[in-house]
Amino acid sequence: MSSDSTSLPPAAAKTAKTAKAPKPVAIAQILFSQGFGTRRHCAALLRHGLVSIGGTVVEDPDETFHTACLVFEVEGQTWPFHEKALILLYKPAGYECSRKPSHHPSVFSLLPEPLRNRDIQPVGRLDEDTTGLLLLTDDGPLQHKLTSPKYHVPKLYQAVCKAEVDEAQLRQLVAGVLLEERNPKLAEEPVQAVSAERLPDGRLQMALTEGRYHQAKRMVAAVGNRVLSLHRQRIGALDLPAGLKEGGWMWLDDAQRELAMSEPDA
Numbered sequence: 001m002s003s004d005s006t007s008l009p010p011a012a013a014k015t016a017k018t019a020k021a022p023k024p025v026a027i028a029q030i031l032f033s034q035g036f037g038t039r040r041h042c043a044a045l046l047r048h049g050l051v052s053i054g055g056t057v058v059e060d061p062d063e064t065f066h067t068a069c070l071v072f073e074v075e076g077q078t079w080p081f082h083e084k085a086l087i088l089l090y091k092p093a094g095y096e097c098s099r100k101p102s103h104h105p106s107v108f109s110l111l112p113e114p115l116r117n118r119d120i121q122p123v124g125r126l127d128e129d130t131t132g133l134l135l136l137t138d139d140g141p142l143q144h145k146l147t148s149p150k151y152h153v154p155k156l157y158q159a160v161c162k163a164e165v166d167e168a169q170l171r172q173l174v175a176g177v178l179l180e181e182r183n184p185k186l187a188e189e190p191v192q193a194v195s196a197e198r199l200p201d202g203r204l205q206m207a208l209t210e211g212r213y214h215q216a217k218r219m220v221a222a223v224g225n226r227v228l229s230l231h232r233q234r235i236g237a238l239d240l241p242a243g244l245k246e247g248g249w250m251w252l253d254d255a256q257r258e259l260a261m262s263e264p265d266a
Helices: 010-018 027-033 039-047 113-117 140-147 167-175 215-222 254-260
Strands: 051-053 071-074 077-080 086-091 131-137 155-161 195-198 204-208 227-235 249-251
Touching (some): 027 051, 086 254, 155 215, 167 195, 204 215
Antiparallel strands (some): 051 071, 071 077, 086 249, 155 204
């Protein structure tokens, strides 16, 4: 059977004829898009022989490359091309999820300069004293899907409480509690944990799909207890990697992105 577009249905043949492979991109533009400075600075990096691809130094700012699976080096630092960045950071306590922190260092100070230069934003903030899994991205639609209650992406938290949670408190967290809110409408809407259980070490583990201000802490307070420390272990079906140290970060691939948007196994 012929494999050309004439053997395809009319709509498919039209698509085959009009589909175009992505064009190669000038290396200076690639560096600029990845956060390596202004266009002038990126051109200077190249002209000074500080950029290489596959072990070969690239000096011409206008030399073009395909970006799919592209890996390059800048001043000896290996860097994979990502059209949209999706970063997982193990947030330590004592850092604010803001580019303009008020009292503590910013989580952005834990990232290399090229990432700080990109317009990545935290996907839902963690309090200064909360630790655990924090995603950062410059992909707006993805950020919306991960934070909007409409999509019901669960976030799994583990908390050390002042008193060990009892069965009545666990049932109440799942049934729903009312929180004090400035918005009267929100104050009338109970917030519920998707699940709540007591771990063998006595910690509370609960999954939430909303992201109200200090929600986990306020829910625990509403059932007559108090959170002493809080940790986020999972977003969707994406767990905090066991080998990642506090303050460490990693790129996420397409499979991990899908995990972040998926329901975890029961």
